[in-house]
Amino acid sequence: MIVTTSDLFEHAYGEYAVGAYNINNMEQAIGLFEGNAKAEAPFIVQISKGSRGYAGVIMIQAIILAAEQMYPNNIFAVHLDHGDEQTCYECIESGFYSSVMIDASHYDLAENIDITKRVVDAAHDKGISVEAELGMLGGVEEDIQIDEKHAMLTDPDEAEEFVFKTGCDSLAVAIGTSHGAYKFSGGQGLHFDRIASIQEKLPDFPLVMHGSSSVPKSEVERINDAGGALDASARGVDENEFAKAVELGVVKVNIDTDGRLVWTRVHREFFRDQPEVYDFRKPGTILMSEYADFIEKKSHKLMSAGKLEDVRDSLS
Numbered sequence: 001m002i003v004t005t006s007d008l009f010e011h012a013y014g015e016y017a018v019g020a021y022n023i024n025n026m027e028q029a030i031g032l033f034e035g036n037a038k039a040e041a042p043f044i045v046q047i048s049k050g051s052r053g054y055a056g057v058i059m060i061q062a063i064i065l066a067a068e069q070m071y072p073n074n075i076f077a078v079h080l081d082h083g084d085e086q087t088c089y090e091c092i093e094s095g096f097y098s099s100v101m102i103d104a105s106h107y108d109l110a111e112n113i114d115i116t117k118r119v120v121d122a123a124h125d126k127g128i129s130v131e132a133e134l135g136m137l138g139g140v141e142e143d144i145q146i147d148e149k150h151a152m153l154t155d156p157d158e159a160e161e162f163v164f165k166t167g168c169d170s171l172a173v174a175i176g177t178s179h180g181a182y183k184f185s186g187g188q189g190l191h192f193d194r195i196a197s198i199q200e201k202l203p204d205f206p207l208v209m210h211g212s213s214s215v216p217k218s219e220v221e222r223i224n225d226a227g228g229a230l231d232a233s234a235r236g237v238d239e240n241e242f243a244k245a246v247e248l249g250v251v252k253v254n255i256d257t258d259g260r261l262v263w264t265r266v267h268r269e270f271f272r273d274q275p276e277v278y279d280f281r282k283p284g285t286i287l288m289s290e291y292a293d294f295i296e297k298k299s300h301k302l303m304s305a306g307k308l309e310d311v312r313d314s315l316s
């Protein structure tokens, strides 16, 4: 069943976070739906502009609708990740997305507010939820590369003004994370003090944590042992910190890189160990199963595992 992110957040706030996973193909979709079905967890399927370009807007939609038929018990939102204004309108008009993210965080505050407000008005007319972003994460956001020194933590006063003026339903905040496999160096980590100050200004308002892959060391080592060349400094968010973030109002945790690492590890190891094989369905089968395991375990860390029936009750 497809629901809005607002439906999910209302149930989750303060108790658990909903995992939001980017998908690009059939194998990821099956792993994602299977893992959440096993965990009995609500979740968010995220589609980036890059994914829409890769699979095609018709194909990615068909994959998700097929997965829904295969796993009819699942409850999930279909969400555009890091949309620009035009792509938000396309998704709103399509009738398929239940939630869009307008990412105008690279504009100044006034322009970010104007753009976000226009998208909120269009989306709310159709009952679609809107996530917006304020502050700047480091790393790569779609086509825009943001230098670490220009990454800016979200200002709590601005966050309050932004939500009030735009009417957005959730806010992605810059709290120390960045996209990709290289998030922290030295003793860096999540800025809990900043999340707490934002929550103080926006009590009960759903906050979103982008760049939340955990980039397991073991995964990086296995990829490199199988011929990969990832930098050993690769590091992500400590999964044990999700619980504290949840207490401070984080309801959505975005994960893409970890899924790419699973894909890379499975395929590198498979072709290293079985170089004579050229039937791609063999590693594809392993990938679906490994990705499902990854999702199931992650939902326990997010504390969304086992919440499915409660969510269903809350919707009726």
Ligand code: G3H
Pocket (backbone or CB within 6 Å): 022, 048, 049, 050, 051, 081, 082, 140, 141, 142, 179, 256, 257
């Ligand atoms: O935040 C961006 C996501 O990791 C999506 O990545 O634009 O390469 O699909 P992508």
Ligand code: 13P
Pocket (backbone or CB within 6 Å): 022, 081, 082, 178, 179, 180, 181, 209, 210, 211, 212, 213, 214, 254, 255, 256, 257, 258
């Ligand atoms: P990661 O790169 O940490 O997986 O973050 C993904 C993300 O924020 C998608 O919007």
Ligand code: ZN
Pocket (backbone or CB within 6 Å): 082, 179, 210, 211, 254
């Ligand atoms: Zn993101």
